[in-house]
Amino acid sequence: MSNTAPSISAIHATSSAPRSDSSSSSHTTPASLTITRPDDWHLHFRDGDMLAMTVPATARVFRRAIVMPNLVPPVTTVALAEQYRHHIMAVLPEESNFEPLMALYLTQGTSPADVREAAQNPNIIGYKLYPAGATTNSSSGVRTIDAMGPVLETMQEFGVPLLIHGEVTEPEIDIFDRERVFIERYLAPITQKFPRLKVVLEHITTKDAADFVREAHDLVAATITPQHILMNRNDLLVGGVHVHNYCLPVLKRRTHQEALQQAAISGNPKFFLGTDSAPHVQAAKETACGCAGCFSAFTAIELYAEAFGQLNALDKLEGFASHFGADFYGRPRNTETITLVQKPWHAPKTVTHGGETWVPYWAGRALQWQVA
Numbered sequence: 001m002s003n004t005a006p007s008i009s010a011i012h013a014t015s016s017a018p019r020s021d022s023s024s025s026s027h028t029t030p031a032s033l034t035i036t037r038p039d040d041w042h043l044h045f046r047d048g049d050m051l052a053m054t055v056p057a058t059a060r061v062f063r064r065a066i067v068m069p070n071l072v073p074p075v076t077t078v079a080l081a082e083q084y085r086h087h088i089m090a091v092l093p094e095e096s097n098f099e100p101l102m103a104l105y106l107t108q109g110t111s112p113a114d115v116r117e118a119a120q121n122p123n124i125i126g127y128k129l130y131p132a133g134a135t136t137n138s139s140s141g142v143r144t145i146d147a148m149g150p151v152l153e154t155m156q157e158f159g160v161p162l163l164i165h166g167e168v169t170e171p172e173i174d175i176f177d178r179e180r181v182f183i184e185r186y187l188a189p190i191t192q193k194f195p196r197l198k199v200v201l202e203h204i205t206t207k208d209a210a211d212f213v214r215e216a217h218d219l220v221a222a223t224i225t226p227q228h229i230l231m232n233r234n235d236l237l238v239g240g241v242h243v244h245n246y247c248l249p250v251l252k253r254r255t256h257q258e259a260l261q262q263a264a265i266s267g268n269p270k271f272f273l274g275t276d277s278a279p280h281v282q283a284a285k286e287t288a289c290g291c292a293g294c295f296s297a298f299t300a301i302e303l304y305a306e307a308f309g310q311l312n313a314l315d316k317l318e319g320f321a322s323h324f325g326a327d328f329y330g331r332p333r334n335t336e337t338i339t340l341v342q343k344p345w346h347a348p349k350t351v352t353h354g355g356e357t358w359v360p361y362w363a364g365r366a367l368q369w370q371v372a
């Protein structure tokens, strides 16, 4: 926790910061916080019937989102991404101005010509590197990162960002060390060899990652999920296995959680919002070998407000949620705003759609802030 960050009432006077209005009448106005409409720089919508649930849940609050390509089969080409994007646009409410930004799935077979084609398309935001076997639907991912030089070179040349799931998959590496070892073995060499390549280390989970990103050159940034600042591995494993807190990279020990909290509230523009909201149906989570993913879309900005509020850093939420990602990707900041009000409520216990049930992240737990 930061001792120096102002409390809500202390920052009453700043224009875009939270207000705490106290009234002399018997009614007190709840504190409110108006921020530029945020963007989600990393999430999973899936495809098919589910889109009618996942897309509106995000478009309710976020103006843009980077849509991850780990479908089956994966979104490896511009043509597949355009098709997928049409599915997403088809379920948007008419009045919505939500904009999906498509990530392409990097494979061992991706060529420099593919990269050049992707660079021409304004709906494509970059390539996602999944080390093969690292996570959900990653079997088509990259097996030999060292052989990707010509593709990374072309991405650097054409200004196409590289979005990375940063975990090694070598079986001898402990799962809690997979991110740190990835940084040492692969990420550090990539950022040295390609100093003009924009790189986002996605959903960082360790102090090692936060330190690396902070010290790397300016074109290296990171997304941070709500679960990795609100929880640590005790929340996964103490008192039983809490399957709805299981995601990849897996939650780490408390010292890492604290380092991520400090990165998120630091005001350093290298760290920005990416929920990694990743729906898996209840039966696929609550089973002997449960899927990885926290489905946070229904309460995403509220979860970040919860975390920043606990850290007395609500004045840092807007930069993290609404400015730094857009700046990094060279996109305009949003011009609309949203208002959060401090009115305690509870996250939904389940979400149902088309006869299926999902247990969202933070299900049934209290939240202090809601979108007005």
Ligand code: DOR
Residues within 6 Å of the ligand: 044, 070, 135, 136, 165, 246, 247, 248, 249, 276, 278, 279, 292, 293, 294
């Ligand atoms: O927990 C995760 N779920 N991490 C990932 O990297 C992928 C995601 C998913 O697609 O389910």
Ligand code: ZN
Residues within 6 Å of the ligand: 042, 043, 044, 068, 276, 278
């Ligand atoms: Zn993800």
